[in-house]
Structures are given as C-alpha cells and as structure tokens.
Amino acid sequence: MVMSNSVEIPFSTTLLVRDTCLCLHAQRAARALARLFDDALRPAGLTNGQFSLMMSLNRPEPPPMGPVATLLAMDQTTLTAALKPLQRKGWVSVMENPKDRRGRLLALTGEGKAVLARALPIWKETHAALDQKLPDGSSARLRQDLQTVSGMTDETPKTAARRASGATARVMAE
Amino acid sequence: MVMSNSVEIPFSTTLLVRDTCLCLHAQRAARALARLFDDALRPAGLTNGQFSLMMSLNRPEPPPMGPVATLLAMDQTTLTAALKPLQRKGWVSVMENPKDRRGRLLALTGEGKAVLARALPIWKETHAALDQKLPDGSSARLRQDLQTVSGMTDETPKTAARRASGATARVMAE
DNA sequence: CCATTTTATATTGATATCAATCTTTTTAGT
C-alpha cells in the first residue's frame, strides 16, 4: 500500500514552473525594480510607487480616483490607502468633486510639486543607468511587452466584480 | 514676484515618465498577473505568491531560507512573514537545521504537497491561456527580459546592506 | 418624481513588502 506519494510533484516539474512562470518572473522583476528605485528615490523621501502616483497627478485638471487607479493598474482601495501617507505629508490634496459629490479630485499641493520636482532628476538618472545596463533594445521591447500584459487584464478588480454580478454583463461580449 | 511655479513639472514630462518608466510598467504588469493567477488559484486556496513559494520548496532536500528568498527575489523578512500563514495551515514545516542551529530548513508537508498538486493543473491552464493570448514569441522573450532585469539587481536587500557596511566589501569590485 | 440600479469611494481584515534593529550561532583572526 505504498500510495502515500501519489500526490508528489516531480522535481523536474518544479524546475519547469520556476523557469517558465511569467507571473513569478514578473513579481521578481517588479520587486527588484521597486528596490532599485526605492533606494534611489529615498533621499527625495519617496518610494517608487509614490513617485508614480504623484507623477500621475501632475495634470492640468485634478483627476478623480477611479481613472488614476486604472492607470496604475491597482485596486481602488489600494489607491485610497496609498493616498493616506501623502495626504498626511501635505503633498496631495483630496477634495470633494463639486460636480459629483460621491467623487474626489486628486491634486498635488505646492509642496508636493516641489518634492516631485526634486525627485525627477533622480528618476532620470536611475532610469538612464538602467537602460544602459540592459542589452540594447531590451528596454523598449520589455516596456512594450509589459504593457501588453497589463492591458490584457485591463480590468481592475472592482470593475470585474461589478461586471460579473451586474447588468453591465453585455460588455462581456468582447 | 511670480516665481511660485518654478517647480512645476510640465505635463509633457509626466506623459514621458508614465510611458517610459520600466519600474511603473513592471509594477502594473505584476499587479495584473498577480490578480489573474490569484483568481485562478483561489479554488485551490492559494495565492500566486504562495504557489510560487510552495513550488520552490518542492525539492529533494529541504532548503534554508536565504536561498529561497534569493530565488524569489524577496527580502528575507518578507519570506519569514509569508511562511506564517502556510505554517498555520500545516502546509509547510519550518525546522531547525541540525548542521547549523542558526538556520531553518523549509519543507512541504504531505498536505502541502497535496494542495500544491491540486493547484498545478490550474497553473498549467492559466499559463497556457496567458501564453496563447500573447502575440507569438512574446512570452519567451518577456520571460527572458524579466530575468535579465531581476538578475541585474540580483542582490537581496539584506545582502546588499551587509556588503555595504562590512568587510565583504571586496566583492564590490564587480 | 420615486424606486431601483449603478457608480464612486471608504472601511475592515488578511497578507505582502521592506527598513531598521536585535538575537543567536558560526566563522576567522590571533
């Protein structure tokens, strides 16, 4: 009755998964790049995520939260949480939308703009160094491929949930 | 004295950063892929990260924590934290290394192996579907490029900190 | 115009992530 290892996965399969899993590779690369930019931006007082978020708020018109979350491909609740420390520091203001009192409009404060402006040259240097270290052409190609992947699942969790449960189901026809 | 907007970053710069930042693209893609696999693996009771971690423990010999953290490109403290829920569920065992009493050896339990075995077909389907949706060739190329990026910064935070502060500084010559 | 549905966001709870720091054990230098 030696059937106890009927659920054993061969080591070769483990190696296959490790080597081929795009999700794992993406998480690894994302962590590595996050650390690279976090380290570089630390003197400016920003993390990579805060830099991206604040940069996305540098628009002529203060955007509502939804579109920003979609742009960053993050959950709306993640955005709510990410805004908290930036509000506390007085770098981002969250105001009620007079046109739609459910909504909020996000904007950089003067100080926020100043912080972002100080961070920008660091980003430029870091990104240039990164580009240089990559095999020629990799950078643009990688960017393109990453965009394809992000866009493939271009639904944010809440959006998908609503679609699945609601009358908006006609959109599913795609 | 209208100098208040001397720190304004032009909107065109914002668009440039948004479109070119590899770090942002990587975070977006990582989030999108994480959601894709989290959703698929949910019936198996695993997240994408737990799947990758447990799969990396499916080896002939139980590995110590350091190498596993390096493999996953994550901080050692992140690994410690990630193991907690898996230990609670009885899927992973963390035992003292008899050869080095500082260290721990990580292993899947029988139940852990069973859970992983049930998750494997889901991973296969999901990954196959993903591959299919990507333009042909993208998958392998993207995997390769991601690996290059992860490997570039192939130091885990603690490793780097120790190197920077300690006598191991001779390694810096690379 | 009122009831229902949809939309925009917030809250809670769980896990993930890393910096800073600490403890324990091993290794190296003398």
Added chain:
DNA sequence: ACTAAAAAGATTGATATCAATATAAAATGG
C-alpha cells in the same frame, strides 16, 4: 581557545495589496 566579525533569521513598524462589504450620491426606468 578567545575575541571580533559575519551570517541566518526573527521582530517591529510602516506602507502596499486586495477581497468583502458598506455608504452615499447620481443615473435610470417606469
């Protein structure tokens, strides 16, 4: 062997991430 340095992990504290759920306001259908 003894001491100092290094290595392996653990703990704490802050932020990030998402699912599930809740709230409030706007849009929609009769």
